[in-house]
Amino acid sequence: MSRTDTSRRGSRQGRAGIRDVAAAAGVSITTVSDALNGKGRLPDATRRHVREVAERLGYRPSAAARTLRTGKSGLIGLTVTTYGDEPFTFTEFAYFAEMARAATSAALARGYALVILPATSRHDVWSNVALDGTVVIDPSDHDPVVTELVRQGLPVVSDGRPAGTLPVTAWVDNDHEAAVLDLLDHLADAGARRIGLLTGTTTDTYTRLSTTAYLRWCERVGQDPVYESYPAHDPCAGAVAADRLLARPDRPDAVYGLFDPNGTDLLAAARRYGLRVPEDLLLVCCSESTVYAATEPPITTLSLKPRRIGTAVVQLLIDAIEGIDEGRPVEQVIPTELIIRTSSQRRSPRTTVSAPRSPAPD
Amino acid sequence: MSRTDTSRRGSRQGRAGIRDVAAAAGVSITTVSDALNGKGRLPDATRRHVREVAERLGYRPSAAARTLRTGKSGLIGLTVTTYGDEPFTFTEFAYFAEMARAATSAALARGYALVILPATSRHDVWSNVALDGTVVIDPSDHDPVVTELVRQGLPVVSDGRPAGTLPVTAWVDNDHEAAVLDLLDHLADAGARRIGLLTGTTTDTYTRLSTTAYLRWCERVGQDPVYESYPAHDPCAGAVAADRLLARPDRPDAVYGLFDPNGTDLLAAARRYGLRVPEDLLLVCCSESTVYAATEPPITTLSLKPRRIGTAVVQLLIDAIEGIDEGRPVEQVIPTELIIRTSSQRRSPRTTVSAPRSPAPD
């Protein structure tokens, strides 16, 4: 009758299926599957023969069918928070790029691929992709996306410790408080008497922890806090805030900027006010950019080691996916690195006779 | 008998399937599918009822099953060339980040998600993900990945015009030659007598087109070309090459750097040789970074408009996927933008007698 015969309709539109391979090799579908996946018990001769035929036909197994059958897609979501309607904010470019790069490499090495999914995506896109797990960057408190993912039984690993009771599978983060305290001590050692802070108005964990660490340090050494906040996702607001900070009557003689562009912004502001770096103003900012190695003067930066974070996050996630994380710790702290350059080091006290710069030509 | 009854094994592991929804709503599977997808002819009452039940059960359709059935996954590959074992080279950070950001947004707006897939990926990863199409950034001549994808019948759109006979579906690019010619004219207008070039040793299209445009311009105006090449993927080589360029006996009085970090590198080199910018040396580099707005002095940059490119590439690709590109052009040229800052503008010609700098103190 009209039963589905072996030839079907002849290799359907150019793409060869497992059936075609089986027919061409003169074996059954099971044998083909086993031969290609290294399972079952087949003599090497058969295995080789099947592989040859598959290669000749250009056979590529259907990812969808395999995913449907096995329940594993080999896909990992990379969720980035959004400001406005664009994914990942401008000030995090270097950090995000490095982190994503490392995460991509790490995932690839274990046979997984990354899918970029902004947190505020349309729901239909989220449900349209089969994920084995998700990496969430800096999840906000009680993130609905994370909650939904966990409810579906998917492992979720976050970059940045989760706020509140967010039920992530694991997380990776720096010890932001220790890093800030260290850095402030470094500035104080270099001779800073009053250290200012350029921080953000957002409530994310990084900003919050760094700022409270700063305030605690101030309290400990008995310095009045002097800081300016600005919306970090606005590319222009940083320059204005830097200017404001240096225009204050209680102008600091050292500044730490929490965000990547703060270094150039503060340097520009210092020039406007005729302040020499590092003689009159010590400067440190948190950045992954290498431009600060070539500025005049080179600026000391705090690196959060995004490469290591990206790698660690993916490893933890894949471990959870493959179920080999039972006894493993669910949180991992990556050390930061203070890259000390000219901007935070006072020369030997020869500066007493340095030529006077033009105060403020413009 | 042991026929598959309606209850099956009871909503299988927490995840509700379409069957469960059908049973709970007292309708057939077809009705559920039609109700949720807005197809078929159902009264609003039924549609609403089914949606309610689905919502109550927390039903999420299986992406894998849908993909298997429809042949569309809603996934777009984003292929980046790799140098070494890490995806996308360091010098392209800002460009890549902006481009990827725009591409992600554009894809999302049309219901697609992006999968990051380095070109040199293991083959098993490539075949393990069901793609509807792929964006390729700067494909090399006769790229095996592109060839393979096209052979599978998948649309491929490239950022950067394909070299040789690479069979891409469509491509988007800037008019690099026109951009360089424009930029050199701008430098000449600003008073440059001998313009140097900082270029790369790689053979990618961008480098090649830009360099030949430079050579053509030199020929046209009768200037001897003076340029240095370096491997652009090496983060340190740029500084060395910049230094070499300014150390030459036929030192240029204006330089265009093809890559993002060249601006700070050239600025640092200029300082080392005591050259004032722009008085003694005019500077332009190709970059998307905003740091050049705040350097001392601010540096003129050529922007390749990665946002527009990312958006255009994705639009073209999705048009091809959905088959609405029949009459459309398969190539699209995005205009560049020269962001003119202090580094390429000479003040009123008062510098005619600029003091001779110390040639090479170190």
Place this chain on the structure above:
DNA sequence: CTCGTTGACAGGCACGTTTCTGCATGATCA
């Protein structure tokens, strides 16, 4: 000679959708 055992494969079900086809029911119309 029979029986368990092992190797080498084939049959067929299930994964969870989408969608084509088909079957009722009532309304419309010649």
Place this chain on the structure above:
DNA sequence: TGATCATGCAGAAACGTGCCTGTCAACGAG
């Protein structure tokens, strides 16, 4: 009044794998 048609839904066939369950031959042991 029977034929035509739109409506509202159900059945079931795919989609291409992976894998569980058989079958059949060969073979050594009792």
